[in-house]
Amino acid sequence: MLGIDPRSFVVITAAFGILCSFVLFALHSGFPRDIKGLARWGRGCAFMATAAALLSMRGAIPSVFSNFLSDLLIISGVGAIYGSLQEFTGVAPNTRRVTALFFIAALGLAWVTFAHDDYRVRVLIMSGVLTILFSACAWVIIKSRDKGFPDLFTQYLFIGTAGITFARFITAIFEERAVTFDKDFSLIRHVYLGTFAFSTVGLTLGFILMVNRALHSKLEYLASRDHMTGAYRRDAFMQRLDDEIAAAERQCKPLALLMMDLDNFKSINDRYGHTVGDHVIRDFADKLTHELRHNDCVGRYGGEEFIVLLPHTGEVDAKAIAERIRDAAAQHTHGDIPAYTVSIGLALLSPPTSGAQALIDAADKAMYMAKQAGKNKVEIASVEMQELL
Numbered sequence: 329m330l331g332i333d334p335r336s337f338v339v340i341t342a343a344f345g346i347l348c349s350f351v352l353f354a355l356h357s358g359f360p361r362d363i364k365g366l367a368r369w370g371r372g373c374a375f376m377a378t379a380a381a382l383l384s385m386r387g388a389i390p391s392v393f394s395n396f397l398s399d400l401l402i403i404s405g406v407g408a409i410y411g412s413l414q415e416f417t418g419v420a421p422n423t424r425r426v427t428a429l430f431f432i433a434a435l436g437l438a439w440v441t442f443a444h445d446d447y448r449v450r451v452l453i454m455s456g457v458l459t460i461l462f463s464a465c466a467w468v469i470i471k472s473r474d475k476g477f478p479d480l481f482t483q484y485l486f487i488g489t490a491g492i493t494f495a496r497f498i499t500a501i502f503e504e505r506a507v508t509f510d511k512d513f514s515l516i517r518h519v520y521l522g523t524f525a526f527s528t529v530g531l532t533l534g535f536i537l538m539v540n541r542a543l544h545s546k547l548e549y550l551a552s553r554d555h556m557t558g559a560y561r562r563d564a565f566m567q568r569l570d571d572e573i574a575a576a577e578r579q580c581k582p583l584a585l586l587m588m589d590l591d592n593f594k595s596i597n598d599r600y601g602h603t604v605g606d607h608v609i610r611d612f613a614d615k616l617t618h619e620l621r622h623n624d625c626v627g628r629y630g631g632e633e634f635i636v637l638l639p640h641t642g643e644v645d646a647k648a649i650a651e652r653i654r655d656a657a658a659q660h661t662h663g664d665i666p667a668y669t670v671s672i673g674l675a676l677l678s679p680p681t682s683g684a685q686a687l688i689d690a691a692d693k694a695m696y697m698a699k700q701a702g703k704n705k706v707e708i709a710s711v712e713m714q715e716l717l
C-alpha cells in the first residue's frame with residue numbers, strides 16, 4: 329500500500345514527454361536525413377505528454393477525454409515509437425498490425441468508457457496492448473545488426489518495461505473487482521505508473537544515444553571514404569594497410585597488394601570530356617566492389633589509380649583475382665561509358681618486411697612493368713623487388 333498520488337506520476341510523465349518531444353524535434357532538424365525515426369519518436373512523446381496531461385485532469389473534464397482519448401493517445405505514442413525504431417533500423421514500418429491492435433483496443437476501451445465502467449478491464453486492455461508494443465520494440469532492436477552499447481541499453485529497457493506492463497496485466501486478472509482508479513493503492517500500480525514516467529525519458533535517452541552512434545559511424549565513414557567512388561581515401565587505406573600487415577605478421581598469414589592504373593586515361597578525358605572520365609572511374613570502382621570479397625579493401629590512391637588490399641591471400645589466388653579484375657574492366661558493359669582497360673601490379677607480403685610503403689613501392693613497380701609490357705596486363709613484383717621489402 330503506497331500513499332503517493334498517482335497523478336504525480338502522470339504529471340511527471342507529461343513534463344518528461346514534452347521535454348523529450350522537444351529534444352527529438354530539435355535533433356531531427358539538424359541530423360542528416362538518412363538517419364531516420366527522430367521525428368516519429370518525437371511525435372510519440374508528444375502523444376504521451378498529451379495523454380498524461382488529459383489523464384491528470386481526470387474529474388475536471390469529461391471521461392471521454394481523460395480516459396478514452398488519453399488511453400488511445402498512449403497506444404498511438406508507443407505505436408509511433410515502434411514505427412520510429414523500424415524506420416531507424418531500416419525495416420518498413422508495419423502500420424497494418426499496429427492499426428489493427430489500435431482498433432481492437434479502441435473498441436474495448438469504448439466499451440469500458442461508455443457502456444460499462446470497469447477499471448480492471450481497462451487496466452487489462454492497456455497493460456496487454458502495451459506489453460505487446462513494448463515487446464515488439466525490443467524485438468526490432470534484438471533483430472537489428474551491428475548493435476552497440478546504446479542499442480543494448482535501449483533493448484533491455486524495453487524488455488524491462490514490457491516485463492512490468494506484463495506484471496500489471498497478470499495482477500489485474502486477480503485484482504478485486506471493487507478497485508477503481510482513485511482507490512488503487514497497490515504497489516504494482518505505482519511501479520507501473522512510475523515505470524511509464526521514467527521509461528519515457530530512459531527510452532528516449534537510449535534512442536538518442538542510438539542515433540548519435542549512427543551519426544558517429546556515418547561521419548567516420550564519410551571521413552574515410554572518397555566521395556566519388558566510395559573507396560577508402562589514401563590516409564584511411566594506409567591506416568588499414570598498417571593494421572593488416574601487423575595482423576598478417578602476427579598470424580603468419582599471406583597478404584597481397586594490387587596497384588591499379590586505368591590505361592590511357594588522359595585520352596579518354598580528352599576525347600569524351602572530364603564528366604565521362606569520372607563515370608569511367610566510378611564504373612571501375614563498382615566493378616572492383618563486385619569482384620572482391622567483403623574483407624578486401626579498396627582505396628583510391630590517386631586520380632585514376634586504385635589500390636587493393638587482399639588479406640589472407642597468397643600468390644596464386646591474388647593473381648587469379650587480379651586477372652578477374654583486369655578482365656572485368658575490359659568488359660564493355662555500359663553503353664554510356666567508353667571501353668577502357670587497366671594495368672595491375674601485384675606484390676606479396678613476405679615477412680620480415682620493411683612496412684607498408686615498401687609493399688606499395690613493389691606493387692607500383694610491377695604496375696609500371698605492366699604498362700611497359702603493353703598495358704591491360706597483370707605483373708607480379710619480381711623476387712628482387714620483393715627482396716627490397
Ligand SMILES: Nc1nc2c(ncn2[C@@H]2O[C@H](COP(=O)(O)OP(=O)(O)OP(=O)(O)O)[C@@H](O)[C@H]2O)c(=O)[nH]1
Binds near residue numbers: 589590595606631699
Ligand atoms: N575525369 C577525371 N580525370 C582525372 C581524375 N583524376 C585524374 N584524372 C586525369 O587522369 C589522367 C591521368 O593520365 P596519366 O596518368 O598521365 O596517364 P594515362 O593517360 O592514364 O596513361 P597511362 O597511365 O600510361 O596508361 C590525367 O589527365 C588526369 O587529369 C578524375 O578524378 N576525373
